[in-house]
Amino acid sequence: MSEQRESEVFQIPARRCKRCGGLLTSAQAIRDGYGSCCLRKMRQEERAKEEAKNQCSLFDMEDTEP
Secondary structure (H helix, E strand, O other), X not given: OHHXXXXXXXXXXXXXXXXXXXXXXXXXXXXHOOOHHHHHHHHHHHHHHHHHHOOOOHHHHOOOOO
């Protein structure tokens, strides 16, 4: 009976997400180091930072002369 239980044990490659710590099991996620949701959120945050660089506020405009 113990031989049967040993045959039921298996291993899969996995790692933890670098952002949230969740368990990653897909080959792509293991390569990236991030799950699909965390990777999408990181890309959105990067885009938002890039967009913010090109914007100015009304307070920035105070120093300019007409």
